[in-house]
Amino acid sequence: MSANxxxxxxxxxxxxxxxxxxxxxxxxxxxxxxxxLHQLVEKxxxxxxxxxxxxxxxxxxxxxxxxxMVINIHALMYLGAVNVLLNTRLTAEELLWQIxxxxxKCVICDDELSVHFPxxxxxxxxxxxxxxxxxxxxxxxxxLDDVATIMYTSGTTGKPKGVQQTFGNHxxxxxxxxxxxxxxxxxxxxxxxxxFHISGLSILMRSVIYGIGIVLHSSFSAKEANRAIKNEGVxxxxxxxxxxxxxxxxxxxxxYPKSFRCMLLGGGxxxxxxxxxxxxxxxxxFQTYGMTETCSxxxxxxxxxxxxxxxxxxxxxxxxxxxxxxxxxxxxPNEEGEIVVKGPNVTPGYLHRPDxxxxxxxDGWFYTGDLGYLDEEGFLxxxxxxxxxxxxxxxxxxxxxxxxVILSHPSVKDVGVVGKENKKWGKVPHxxxxxxxxxxxxxxxxxxxxxxxxxxxxxxxxFVESLPRNASKKLLRRKLKEWL
Amino acid sequence: MSANxxxxxxxxxxxxxxxxxxxxxxxxxxxxxxxxLHQLVEKxxxxxxxxxxxxxxxxxxxxxxxxxMVINIHALMYLGAVNVLLNTRLTAEELLWQIxxxxxKCVICDDELSVHFPxxxxxxxxxxxxxxxxxxxxxxxxxLDDVATIMYTSGTTGKPKGVQQTFGNHxxxxxxxxxxxxxxxxxxxxxxxxxFHISGLSILMRSVIYGIGIVLHSSFSAKEANRAIKNEGVxxxxxxxxxxxxxxxxxxxxxYPKSFRCMLLGGGxxxxxxxxxxxxxxxxxFQTYGMTETCSxxxxxxxxxxxxxxxxxxxxxxxxxxxxxxxxxxxxPNEEGEIVVKGPNVTPGYLHRPDxxxxxxxDGWFYTGDLGYLDEEGFLxxxxxxxxxxxxxxxxxxxxxxxxVILSHPSVKDVGVVGKENKKWGKVPHxxxxxxxxxxxxxxxxxxxxxxxxxxxxxxxxFVESLPRNASKKLLRRKLKEWL
Numbered sequence: 001m002s003a004n005x006x007x008x009x010x011x012x013x014x015x016x017x018x019x020x021x022x023x024x025x026x027x028x029x030x031x032x033x034x035x036x037l038h039q040l041v042e043k044x045x046x047x048x049x050x051x052x053x054x055x056x057x058x059x060x061x062x063x064x065x066x067x068x069m070v071i072n073i074h075a076l077m078y079l080g081a082v083n084v085l086l087n088t089r090l091t092a093e094e095l096l097w098q099i100x101x102x103x104x105k106c107v108i109c110d111d112e113l114s115v116h117f118p119x120x121x122x123x124x125x126x127x128x129x130x131x132x133x134x135x136x137x138x139x140x141x142x143x144l145d146d147v148a149t150i151m152y153t154s155g156t157t158g159k160p161k162g163v164q165q166t167f168g169n170h171x172x173x174x175x176x177x178x179x180x181x182x183x184x185x186x187x188x189x190x191x192x193x194x195x196f197h198i199s200g201l202s203i204l205m206r207s208v209i210y211g212i213g214i215v216l217h218s219s220f221s222a223k224e225a226n227r228a229i230k231n232e233g234v235x236x237x238x239x240x241x242x243x244x245x246x247x248x249x250x251x252x253x254x255x256y257p258k259s260f261r262c263m264l265l266g267g268g269x270x271x272x273x274x275x276x277x278x279x280x281x282x283x284x285x286f287q288t289y290g291m292t293e294t295c296s297x298x299x300x301x302x303x304x305x306x307x308x309x310x311x312x313x314x315x316x317x318x319x320x321x322x323x324x325x326x327x328x329x330x331x332x333p334n335e336e337g338e339i340v341v342k343g344p345n346v347t348p349g350y351l352h353r354p355d356x357x358x359x360x361x362x363d364g365w366f367y368t369g370d371l372g373y374l375d376e377e378g379f380l381x382x383x384x385x386x387x388x389x390x391x392x393x394x395x396x397x398x399x400x401x402x403x404x405v406i407l408s409h410p411s412v413k414d415v416g417v418v419g420k421e422n423k424k425w426g427k428v429p430h431x432x433x434x435x436x437x438x439x440x441x442x443x444x445x446x447x448x449x450x451x452x453x454x455x456x457x458x459x460x461x462x463f464v465e466s467l468p469r470n471a472s473k474k475l476l477r478r479k480l481k482e483w484l
Numbered sequence: 485m486s487a488n489x490x491x492x493x494x495x496x497x498x499x500x501x502x503x504x505x506x507x508x509x510x511x512x513x514x515x516x517x518x519x520x521l522h523q524l525v526e527k528x529x530x531x532x533x534x535x536x537x538x539x540x541x542x543x544x545x546x547x548x549x550x551x552x553m554v555i556n557i558h559a560l561m562y563l564g565a566v567n568v569l570l571n572t573r574l575t576a577e578e579l580l581w582q583i584x585x586x587x588x589k590c591v592i593c594d595d596e597l598s599v600h601f602p603x604x605x606x607x608x609x610x611x612x613x614x615x616x617x618x619x620x621x622x623x624x625x626x627x628l629d630d631v632a633t634i635m636y637t638s639g640t641t642g643k644p645k646g647v648q649q650t651f652g653n654h655x656x657x658x659x660x661x662x663x664x665x666x667x668x669x670x671x672x673x674x675x676x677x678x679x680f681h682i683s684g685l686s687i688l689m690r691s692v693i694y695g696i697g698i699v700l701h702s703s704f705s706a707k708e709a710n711r712a713i714k715n716e717g718v719x720x721x722x723x724x725x726x727x728x729x730x731x732x733x734x735x736x737x738x739x740y741p742k743s744f745r746c747m748l749l750g751g752g753x754x755x756x757x758x759x760x761x762x763x764x765x766x767x768x769x770f771q772t773y774g775m776t777e778t779c780s781x782x783x784x785x786x787x788x789x790x791x792x793x794x795x796x797x798x799x800x801x802x803x804x805x806x807x808x809x810x811x812x813x814x815x816x817p818n819e820e821g822e823i824v825v826k827g828p829n830v831t832p833g834y835l836h837r838p839d840x841x842x843x844x845x846x847d848g849w850f851y852t853g854d855l856g857y858l859d860e861e862g863f864l865x866x867x868x869x870x871x872x873x874x875x876x877x878x879x880x881x882x883x884x885x886x887x888x889v890i891l892s893h894p895s896v897k898d899v900g901v902v903g904k905e906n907k908k909w910g911k912v913p914h915x916x917x918x919x920x921x922x923x924x925x926x927x928x929x930x931x932x933x934x935x936x937x938x939x940x941x942x943x944x945x946x947f948v949e950s951l952p953r954n955a956s957k958k959l960l961r962r963k964l965k966e967w968l
Contacts, residue, residue, distance in 0.1 A: 005490075005628065005652050005828040008803050017862055018799050144489065168489050175659055179694060182667040209802070210663060315502050318693070319492050344489040378501055 006144050008171060011208040012038055012074050013140065023188070023213035026232060027067040034211070037074070044075035046133035051106065051123060054136075055080035058102050058150070062086040062095065062109035065195050065218045068125055070204060072108055073149075073195070078138040083149045084162070085196040088113060089471055094160075096120075098152050102162055102351060144168030150351060151198060153292045162351030163292045165198070170205040172344035173295040176317030177202075180300055181236070181262055181286070183210055190228050190237035192217040194471045199238055199266055202296035220473075222246035229256050236260075240267035241274065242414070242473040244285075248277050255281050262286055266297070267474050268382070268400060269311045271407045279307075289313035289382050293366060295345045298322070299380050311404070312379040313372075319343050323365070324374055333376045336383060339368045371398070388477050390419035390427050397429050397456050399477070405451045406431055406458075411439035416467045417458060418480045431458035432480055434466055490628050492655060495692040496522055496558050497624065507672070507697035510716060511551040518695070521558070528559035530617035535590065535607065538620075539564035542586050542634070546570040546579065546593035549679050549702045552609055554688060556592055557633075557679070562622040567633045568646070569680040572597055573955055578644075580604075582636050586646055586835060628652030634835060635682060637776045646835030647776045649682075654689040656828035657779040660801030661686075664784055665720070665746055665770070667694055674712050674721035676701040678955045683722055683750055686780035704957075706730035713740050720744075724751035724957040725758065726898065728769075732761050739765050746770055750781070751958050752884060753795045753866070755891045763791075773797035773866055777850060779829045782806070783864050795888070796863040797856075803827050807849070808858055817860045820867060823852045855882070872961050874903035874911050881913055881940050883961070889935045890915060890942075895923035900951045901942060902964045915942035916964055918950055 008014075015024070016038030024034040032040070053059055059081050063069040076083045084102045086095055092115045099107060099117055106121040114124050142148070148167045152160040189207065191214045193199040207214045215228045225247055228234045237260075239247070244265060263278065263285045270287060278285045285306055290297040299322060301314030316322045320343030324331040331337040346366045349357030360367050371383040383398045390397040399417040406415045414434035419427035433444065441461040448457040468479035492498075499508070500522030508518040516524070537543055543565050547553040560567045568586045570579055576599045583591060583601055590605040598608050626632070632651045636644040673691065675698045677683040691698045699712045709731055712718045721744075723731070728749060747762070747769045754762075754771060762769045769790055774781040783806060785798030800806045804827030808815040815821040830850045833841030844851050855867040867882045874881040883901040890899045898918035903911035917928065925945040932941040952963035 005656070007828075009805060014802060018802065172489070178662065178667065182669060183662065184666055184668060211802075318498060318502065318695075321493060344491075 006168075007141050008144065008167070009141050010078065010139050011142070011205070012041060013078075013138075015208050015211050019211045022211055024207065025067060025070060025214055025216055026188075027070075027216045028218075032067070034208075037071070040071050041074040041078060042138060043133060044071045044128075045078040045138055046136050047128060047131040048072075048075055048079060048081070049136035050131045050134040051121075051128070053079055053081050053106065057081040057105045058084055060084045060086050060099055060102070060104040060107040061196070062088060062107055062113050062115075063125070063196075064088055064110055064113075065191070065200065065216060066110075067216065068129075069195055070216065073201070073204065074208075077142070077148060079136060080139055080146075082147050085149060085151050085201065087152070087194075087196050087471065092117075098160060098162070101152075101159075102150055142167040144171060145348075147348075149201065151196070151201075151292050161353055161356055163347050164349060164351055165292075165295050165347060169295040169345050169347060170202070171209065172319055173202055173297070174206045174209040176319045176343070176345060177206065177297060177300075178210060179318040181264075183212070184235065184261070186233065186259075187212040187235050188233045189214045190217070190225060190234045191215065192220045192225050192228075192243070193238055193240075197472045198290070198292045198296050199472055203238055222250035226251055226254075226256075229260050230254070234260065236262040236264060238264045238266065240473040241265065241270050242469065244270065244278075245274060248274065248281075251281070256283060264288060264297075264300075266290060267472060269313065269404070270306075271404050272307075272310060273408060275306050275310070287313055289380060291368065293347045293360070293368070294320075294341060294343070295347070298341050298343060298345065301379070305379070309375075309379050312375070312381050314380060315378055316341070316380075317343070317345075320345065322374065322380055324372060325367075331373065334373055336371055336373045339370045339372045339380070339382065340365045341368060342366065388418070390417075390429055392419070392422070392427050392429070392455055393425040399429065402429055402431070402448070402452065402456055402458065405448055406433065406444060408451075409439065409444060409447050411435055411437045412444070414467050416475050416477065416480050418477050418484065420460065420484050422459070425455075428459040429456065430460045430462070430484060432462050432464050432467060432483065434464060490652075491625050492628065492651070493625050494562065494623050495626070495689070496525060497562070497622075499692050499695050503695045506695055508691065509551060509554060509698055509700055510672075511700045512702075516551070518692075521555070524555050525558040525562060526622060527617060528555045528612075529562040529622055530620050531612060531615040532556075532559055532563060532565070533620035534615045534618040535612070537563055537565050537590065541565040541589045542568055544568045544570050544583055544586070544588040544591040544593075545680070546572060546591055546597050546599075547609070547680075548572055548594055548597075549675070549684065549700060550594075551700065552613075553679055554700065557685070557688065558692075561626070561632060563620060564623055564630075566631050569633060569635050569685065571636070571678075571680050571955060576601075582644060582646070585636075585643075586634055626651040628655060629832075631832075633685065635680070635685075635776050645837055645840055647831050648833060648835055649776075649779050649831060653779040653829050653831060654686070655693065656803055657686055657781070658690045658693040660803045660827070660829060661690065661781060661784075662694060663802040664786075665748075667696070668719070668745070670717065670743075671696040671719045672717045673698045674701070674709060674718045675699065676704045676709050676712075676727070677722055677724075681956045682774070682776045682780050683956055687722055706734035710734055710738075710740075713744050714738070718744065720746040720748060722748045722750065725749065725754050726953065726957040728754070728762075729758060729897075732758065732765075735765070740767060742766075748772060748781075748784075750774060751956060753797065753888070754790075755888050756791075756794060757892055759790050759794070771797055773864060775852065777831045777844070777852070778804075778825060778827070779831070782825050782827060782829065785863070789863070793859075793863050796859070796865050798864060799862055800825070800864075801827070801829075804829065806858065806864055808856060809851075815857065818857055820855060820857045823854045823856045823864070823866065824849045825852060826850065872902070874901075874913055876903070876906070876911050876913070876939055877909040883913065886913055886915070886932070886936065886940055886942065889932055890917065890928060892935075893923065893928060893931050895919055895921045896928070898951050900959050900961065900964050902961050902968065904944065904968050906943070909939075912943040913940065914944045914946070914968060916946050916948050916951060916967065918948055 015034040020035035284303040288297040324337040326337030413436040420430040499518040504519035768787040771785040772781040773783040808821040810821030897920040904914040
């Protein structure tokens with residue numbers, strides 16, 4: 001009977017049966033029910049089968065958010081093929097590396113993203129849509145241990161690694177989230193983050209598992225996001241701080257409807273001024289910690305703790321556990337160490353990388369490489385990604401801490417801090433600052449000296465127009481280091 | 485990594501960590517948080533360990549609903565021991581049979597239920613509470629494939645069978661339910677059905693998995709149930725038709741608060757007059773189909789369909805599937821056959837009964853022995869328990885159908901129909917009727933003739949004071965047959 005437990009009905013198909021008329025997706029002003037979507041997906045699956053996509057094949061998707069991308073993701077699942085979600089911002093060379101690494105059989109791409117990959121089949125969306133249909137056996141159920149999707153993460157060093165995400169990882173991630181955030185009649189999730197990142201894909205998976213609608217945006221626009229919340233019934237939105245900041249500015253003196261119940265904030269803790277603005281406007285902010293390897297959130301901070309536990313990412317989701325480990329032992333409360341997590345949402349490992357997998361996953365625990373601590377009550381504080389740690393004269397400096405201070409200056413709009421080589425100290429912190437109004441380097445330095453130990457204050461400030469962020473708006477520190 | 489997927493944190497312990505201050509149980513006017521309950525359970529687990537209860541032991545609980553019973557159930561789970569939930573209405577002889585069948589090491593019982601079972605250790609609650617504590621290794625996590633609880637079902641014929649319910653069965657049952665019913669801040673579930681039945685135990689499991697409170701009643705009282713809904717924040721209640729009927733009568737012209745969002749009705753479809761009363765009072769009735777072997781509901785009818793799909797038990801829960809099978813093939817829509825179900829909430833089988841297990845579970849599908857059909861849209865209609873089928877002159881008569889008609893007569897309060905031996909026809913239906921006001925046999929016969937094919941109309945009516953129902957208020961047809 002354990003076979004039963006390792007199986008669920010095909011999610012979208014089950015939704016098309018159980019709740020056929022509910023909204024599945026709103027895209028470019030049109031509504032698609034679960035039944036509509038299922039029918040579009042069945043057709044697409046047969047078209048994909050016509051170009052010889054079948055069970056076990058690995059297919060790359062090089063697409064921007066669109067209804068068509070959603071259809072392709074589901075259709076590949078119906079066929080039992082594995083989705084490799086390719087980041088549309090990569091260079092052709094970077095993409096080719098991933099395509100070869102994942103042994104991709106075919107790349108499906110938006111017409112304008114079409115690239116020639118030597119020795120690989122590439123099909124544009126326009127071509128695919130013209131394909132005939134070929135009868136195919138479509139999956140009525142999913143095996144939870146099967147790999148559903150693969151996403152590459154650059155990791156700390158070396159070549160990107162393909163993170164394998166099973167149907168079970170997506171399932172448990174969605175279940176862990178629902179046990180924390182609840183589920184209400186009429187819930188609707190704004191999807192304005194990339195589907196090729198886990199932040200976006202996880203919303204799509206929740207939609208079919210919960211039977212709730214999504215409002216899909218092809219790219220993020222603060223104005224459109226606010227309109228979706230104010231006028232289109234969105235009750236939950238996934239954002240990062242930079243998006244939330246833009247949305248608050250665009251919102252001006254306006255507010256969101258009472259039915260908007262969750263602003264799910266990823267990509268690091270929010271600075272206090274933003275939380276204060278949200279409190280004024282009664283926007284409930286849930287700060288989260290998660291990564292590609294945990295298939296989205298693994299910890300979340302409930303809004304009632306956002307000031308009393310400022311900077312925390314909260315407690316683990318119900319099916320998950322978190323430990324802090326240093327020198328092979330569990331840390332005491334408030335003692336820093338590596339964040340180590342466990343749960344059925346955690347990847348079984350990296351594609352073709354047994355060494356990296358065994359390094360990251362030991363005794364069922366995933367070693368994130370991130371630094372943090374748990375307070376006495378078990379709230380998680382993420383200090384920094386290990387690779388970003390600035391070691392200066394034997395002291396540890398966490399860029400996020402320095403950035404939070406600089407960002408709290410009223411004239412600063414955005415900031416990124418990285419370590420700069422220094423003969424005397426090894427490394428010293430250096431800040432790249434985007435200003436909202438005039439402010440001098442000396443003013444900022446004095447401001448920092450008031451709030452930070454001297455060794456943590458950046459030795460240099462560079463004023464820039466904008467910071468390098470990836471499609472999820474996460475700061476790309478590697479780029480900043482190149483700028484140095 | 486599949487080990488991860490087969491494991492969850494210990495549910496109550498995780499709740500005591502994640503949401504320590506939320507209400508876990510309200511009992512006899514006192515509130516207990518998840519942390520309170522966890523601490524009581526830890527103490528009890530150590531007391532149980534003192535009397536030599538340890539991992540893998542099988543322990544009988546012979547108790548009526550109480551906080552102490554809840555504590556014992558959790559404490560046995562913390563120790564890795566298996567709970568056998570004994571029905572307090574059984575005779576000592578019937579109990580002894582189950583105790584021997586399950587190879588029970590010790591029976592914990594309410595003081596007033598204490599019985600001597602030859603060769604078996606029996607401990608009253610009073611004795612247990614006086615035990616010293618002995619340090620014990622308490623489980624931080626549960627293995628989903630492990631058996632958590634055993635409940636005996638009488639089945640259609642022969643000796644009762646022990647239904648094994650794994651942690652995974654309880655988990656998936658709770659998850660299937662939450663994906664259907666949703667989960668809101670402040671949800672609170674009325675538990676006024678027996679904890680020794682799956683209807684009651686499943687509420688307890690949901691409470692710790694969802695992190696919601698329960699209001700626990702030692703036995704059902706319509707007045708107390710209504711008070712809990714009106715004044716104590718109950719938002720969901722589990723009932724059977726007889727309970728709901730009493731509650732409606734007790735409620736009189738009063739109504740429930742808007743926050744009361746779900747009346748979960750098991751034990752067979754509700755008659756139209758009751759549904760109409762509920763509609764008037766805006767009580768959302770969710771009719772369900774389930775059994776001990778499916779660890780509670782496996783299908784549920786949403787309130788919006790309660791009239792358009794009158795008599796239906798709805799569609800399967802998200803992780804489950806339902807088929808109708810006759811002569812080894814799948815039936816067409818509206819064609820009657822045996823109800824066959826699949827899902828991770830389905831028992832791995834009967835204790836020590838490989839034959840019965842292999843008979844009931846084939847290719848991962850559980851053959852319920854119940855008769856029913858699916859309509860064109862996939863809504864399930866349960867016609868009857870197979871054992872209750874009345875075959876009369878080659879025609880099939882389903883008692884539930886006849887009962888629903890008689891119950892719709894304004895002078896009838898309760899009714900049970902069984903087959904009576906008849907030389908000519910094999911069997912004929914016979915009705916036992918509880919009247920709310922004067923009505924003659926002839927009047928009822930004429931009433932039925934208007935609504936039923938002649939062969940379905942009972943050949944005899946017996947007026948009685950009350951009907952035999954079990955602790956879950958389910959009609960005991962076997963008893964009625966004895967009355968004939």
